[in-house]
Amino acid sequence: SVTATDNEGVTEYWYQINSNTPVKGTTNTYKFTGLTAGTTYIIKVYVKDAAGNQSDTTTKSATTNKPTASDIILGNITVNTGTPDFSQAATTNEGVYKAVDGVYGGYSYYWRGSVTNNYVKFAGKCWRIIRINGDGTIRLIYGGTACFANGEYAPNSLVESRMYNSGRERSEYVGYTYTTGSQRTTSGAESILKTQNEAWYNNNIGNNTTYSSKIADGRYCNDRNVASGYSWSSQPSNAFYYAGYDRSGAKNSLSVNPTLGCPSGDTYTLKVGTITMDEVIMAGAKWNTPNNSYYLYNGNYYWTMSPYNWWADSSSRGANMFYVYANGALSANFVNLSFGLRPVINLRSDVAFSSGNGTQTNPYVVA
16 A cells, blocks of 8 residues: 655556566556465555656565464365264364463364365375364374374374373373372473383484474373372372363263363473373364274274272272373273373474375375
C-alpha cells in the first residue's frame, strides 16, 4: 500500500517486483502472487498524475513468510471434530483429532488408527508423528532405519530390548528416575530405560549439531499419582494401582479416558523420552485387544513410561509398567522384563521441511 497526493490528482500507480516489468494499477494497493516462501524481494513503486508527471521511485525490501513444519502438516490435513471412542481399538484410518494439552497449553493434534500421512525422515531415520504439541513442537516416535507400512513386522523399529529397571521389588522402580522410599522425583537414580534411551540419543542425534539444533526440550510424563481408593507405599503387602489404571480401560473397558495432562512432579523436560500409555490409547490401542492395523504396531513388545501398579499376592510381588504387546494391544508387566525401546523426540516448532507429503514412499524430510 502507498500514499500519494498531487495537485493535478494521482491517476496511475506503478508497481515493480525485482527486475520484472512494472505493472500499472489504478489504486494505491497491489498484491503480488506466485512468490516463493522465505524469500526477500525488492519492491519499487512510483505514481503519475493527470498531467503525466512521474514521481520519484520508492524502493523497499520485503521477505515472505516461510511456513514451519507444523504449518505444512496442519495445512495438509482436516482435523476431526469431537472425540473418538477410546473404548474401541482404532483399526481404520481415523485421521487427526485435537485435544486439550494440559502440559504444553492450548490444543494438541494427534494421529489415530491406520493413518498413512505421518511419516518423517530425520537424522537418517524414519519416524512417525504422534502429535503436534500445544506449543507447535512435533512429537515423533522412532520408526527404524527405513519406513515400514502399517501392519508390517518391523524389528528395526526398536533400538533394542531392555529392562525398564533391573529390580521390581520396590514400587518406586516404576520411576523414569527414582529415590528409594519416595513416591516421585524427577532426579535421583536413572531407570535402565532412561540411561539406554539417552545413550542412543547422544550417539545418533546429540553428537551431530545439525540434528541436535532441531530438537526441542520435550515434556514427558511419568504419572505416579495413585488410582482412586489406593495409597502409595514402597513395599506394601497389598496391591495398589497408579492413576493410569483408571484411565486405560484396564479397570473398566467401557471407561477409557486418556489425557495429555501430567502431575507437575512427574513431568520431565528432556531431549528424548518414550511414549505414554495415554498417547498409545489415543493412537488407537485398546487394553488387552490385538490391533495390527494402527500406526504404532510393529510386531514387537516395547515399553511406555507410564506406571501400572504394584502387584502383591501369595506367589509374586513387584512394580509393573504399561507396555505395547507384540500384537499391538496395550498391556502391563513387571519392570525387570526385557521389552523394546522406541525413542520419542520433539522437533522444534520452527523447523522446515525440504520435501515430502508424509506418506511412506514420500515422507516429510526435515531440512
